[in-house]
Amino acid sequence: MKQSVTSKQKQRKPLWTKDFLITALANLLLFFSFQMLIPTIPTHLSQLGGDNVQVGLVIGIFTISSLLTRPFAGRALDLLGRKHVLLVGLAICALTIAGYSYIAAVTLILAARFVHGIGWGLSTTSLGTVIADIIPAERRGEGMGYYGLSNTFAMAVGPLTGLWIMQAYSFRYVLLVSTCLAILSLFSSLFITYPKPITSLHPTQRSRFVDRLWERSALLPSSLLLCTAICYGGIVTFITLFGRETGIPNVGLFFFCNASMVLLVRPVTGVLFDRRGPEWVLIPGAIFTISGLFLLSYAHSNLSLALAALCYGVGFGSIQPALQAWTISRSSPERRGAANGTFFSANDLGIGLGAMVLGALANWSGSYALMYRYSTILIVLFLVIYGWSFWTLTLHKKTAH
Known part of the structure; x- marks a missing residue:
């Protein structure tokens, strides 16, 4: 023993x-x-x-x-x-x-x-x-x-x-x-x-220029990150204007409560990812993110804003490191640089799109609160994409056996 x-x-x-x-x-x-x-x-x-x-x-x-x-x-x-x-x-x-x-x-x-x-x-x-x-x-x-x-x-x-x-x-x-x-x-x-550059023992032919720059194995987690990053871009860009719209003077409270919850949840969800797999982190994280965005859209006081931030922080703190760990796990060691480049590009693109697309949505709806409520559709899309990939992988394993 x-x-x-x-x-x-x-x-x-x-x-x-x-x-x-x-x-x-x-x-x-x-x-x-x-x-x-x-x-x-x-x-x-x-x-x-x-x-x-x-x-x-x-x-x-x-x-x-x-x-x-x-x-x-x-x-x-x-x-x-x-x-x-x-x-x-x-x-x-x-x-x-x-x-x-x-x-x-x-x-x-x-x-x-x-x-x-x-x-x-x-x-x-x-x-x-x-x-x-x-x-x-x-x-x-x-x-x-x-x-x-x-x-x-x-x-x-x-x-x-x-x-x-x-x-x-x-x-x-x-x-x-x-x-x-x-x-x-x-x-x-x-x-x-620093480790020495890793070269593949069985190199594959990557003739296309795009294939050299992007890592295909990172596209699935990067597409999921894109959905969450667009929502986050809408928060960091318009939260101050949302505070003026709803009469909440101290919107900085949202970032403090969000960051506090992220600090608490990340070590726990990281261990859960290692022991049980990404689905045990990503699905609950998405549910908490949707809940946080809904609560934010109805917030009219510091208390309700803090509650929304705490809920959103659980989702945000769970999803991002889990997706990055999943990206690395899916890529080969000699392609980790390209995988990280693909992953972080999705984050940059998402934040930029969040500022533009959700800003246009706010103009169309006439309300930042409605903008945050509609942005939950992106997290629903997140669940659909991940659910489809999980079901496809499970079906493939059953077929293989």
């Missing part, structure tokens, strides 16, 4: 290794640097004389450039290795953020945002691939859940920190702190032990 227990302990590889902690730290520093700029750089652009269209382009141009970069980043990660692509991406981020301090023209800031998006696409795709290499396969859901907490913490605290520094001092100090964080992320990445 003792021998069997000992053998199981030996088989269970450690998760909290030096490389795991350093990669999570580098990710935290990078995302904190990025999140500080989300509410502050549009304000700065407006102070320089930018109109509403140009202020919107600050986010749009960044998203477009990162979206265009990710497929090429994934291909480079698989061909050149993780280290060089990551360091180049982090260097571009640090240099671009520092450069904002010396730019006073609106058009030049927009151009710099395009370059910044390239660095962001390279670095975040690289970090996602590096952590996938580091986490033991049998603990992938748990590891991705813990790793994702660095993103969540940055999303919860970064924007508030940036606004506080800008109000207490100036935007130049925001850029100084953001640049230092990006440099620290670059510095800490130097201490990661």
Whole structure:
């Protein structure tokens, strides 16, 4: 009996290794640097004389450039290795953020945002691939859940920190702190032990250019992520306007409660993913997301807004790391870069579409509350797509036996 227990302990590889902690730290520093700029750089652009269209382009141009970069980043990660692509991406981020301090023209800031998006696409795709290499396969859901907490913490605290520094001092100090964080992320990445590029023992012919950039095995989880990202894009873009519409003064409460619930739920759902499979996480997560969006659409007070955020946080905190872990599990080691590029591209595209499509839906319906209610259709679509794939896979297994 003792021998069997000992053998199981030996088989269970450690998760909290030096490389795991350093990669999570580098990710935290990078995302904190990025999140500080989300509410502050549009304000700065407006102070320089930018109109509403140009202020919107600050986010749009960044998203477009990162979206265009990710497929090429994934291909480079698989061909050149993780280290060089990551360091180049982090260097571009640090240099671009520092450069904002010396730019006073609106058009030049927009151009710099395009370059910044390239660095962001390279670095975040690289970090996602590096952590996938580091986490033991049998603990992938748990590891991705813990790793994702660095993103969540940055999303919860970064924007508030940036606004506080800008109000207490100036935007130049925001850029100084953001640049230092990006440099620290670059510095800490130097201490990661990177695996050598993996080449397939049985290479397949990938003659088409698209097949080299995108990973087909990642398309299913990426399409599911696209549905949830569109909803999230509608929340981050219009939650303030929704608060004005409903008379809720402190909509920041939504992000605090959402982030708090994500911090609590991710470690639990990660272990559940490893032990029981994706269906035990994705289906309940989708149900909680639908419930959260419905509650949000009927919210008229801080209490009802907090309740909606807590419910939505359970769904959001469950689905995203589970889908990323599932993406890595479905792809071969030598195609992890392309798989991560495909996955993160879906996230960028979804947030961008959420701002545009749901904004048009709000104009058509005349209400942000109705917009959030109608957006639940996307999560129903999520359940339909996943249910169809699960049924097809189960039928295939029965046929094989």
